[in-house]
Amino acid sequence: MPALIHEIYYSLSGEGITTGVPTIFVRIAGCSLRCGITLDGRKLWCDTGYALSHKAGTEIKFDHIIKQIESLQPDHGAQVLITGGEPLEGENRQLTVLLCNEFSKICKNQNYPFPRIETNGAESIEGLDNMVFTLDYKLPGSGMEERMDIQNLSILRNRNNPLDELKFVIRDKIDFDRSVHIVHEYQPNTNILYSPVHGEVEFSELAEWIKINPVPQARLSLQMHKILWGDKRSV
Numbered sequence: 001m002p003a004l005i006h007e008i009y010y011s012l013s014g015e016g017i018t019t020g021v022p023t024i025f026v027r028i029a030g031c032s033l034r035c036g037i038t039l040d041g042r043k044l045w046c047d048t049g050y051a052l053s054h055k056a057g058t059e060i061k062f063d064h065i066i067k068q069i070e071s072l073q074p075d076h077g078a079q080v081l082i083t084g085g086e087p088l089e090g091e092n093r094q095l096t097v098l099l100c101n102e103f104s105k106i107c108k109n110q111n112y113p114f115p116r117i118e119t120n121g122a123e124s125i126e127g128l129d130n131m132v133f134t135l136d137y138k139l140p141g142s143g144m145e146e147r148m149d150i151q152n153l154s155i156l157r158n159r160n161n162p163l164d165e166l167k168f169v170i171r172d173k174i175d176f177d178r179s180v181h182i183v184h185e186y187q188p189n190t191n192i193l194y195s196p197v198h199g200e201v202e203f204s205e206l207a208e209w210i211k212i213n214p215v216p217q218a219r220l221s222l223q224m225h226k227i228l229w230g231d232k233r234s235v
């Protein structure tokens with residue numbers, strides 16, 4: 001099945017080191033993880049559950065994707081963020097690579113010369129150039145930790161790219177402690193984001209954990225788009 005696009009829209013980045021930055025979102029349909037489903041009966045917490053199936057997308061010709069992005073930001077001043085679903089899984093990977101190659105040429109003298117890829121940690125980032133990463137490492141509370149490609153942490157460290165991010169979504173203190181262990185063991189040498197699972201951890205509680213047990217380059221990352229627009233899609 002070819003890579004299918006769920007949506008393309010223009011908004012502000014809601015998370016991480018580019019929070020508040022004008023951003024074009026390219027959401028590719030399809031992800032085989034199911035974050036939040038655990039043996040103790042927790043339900044899916046993925047906030048893009050509507051894009052998990054490949055059937056949730058439409059096949060759009062490559063040139064039309066480029067035109068659509070350019071029509072949203074003709075002067076290329078905005079960040080391009082490729083997300084999902086999972087942009088590096090299966091057939092999505094090739095489309096993501098092609099888009100990044102194209103936009104790294106178009107945007108090379110702009111504020112954001114490389115698209116940002118939000119990836120779920122299960123797919124290898126080895127050998128991928130012309131992109132920066134927000135790499136999610138799934139912790140025990142997600143039920144998906146066994147799917148993580150642990151090599152990615154060494155690859156992130158070796159890239160030494162100040163724009164890369166390693167993201168931990170925290171459900172409870174067990175998750176937080178595990179994240180600290182991961183950072184100490186693999187020393188990923190990049191920005192480290194902590195985001196709470198909504199309804200499971202208080203923002204202030206996570207903030208205290210970060211203060212008490214800081215790891216290098218860590219920051220609390222809340223979802224600004226939810227503060228601005230609530231739990232809506234495509235904003």
Ligand code: SF4
Pocket residue numbers: 031032033034035045046047048049052084085086120
């Ligand atoms: S990896 Fe991302 S898109 Fe896939 S289920 Fe988890 S949160 Fe959702």
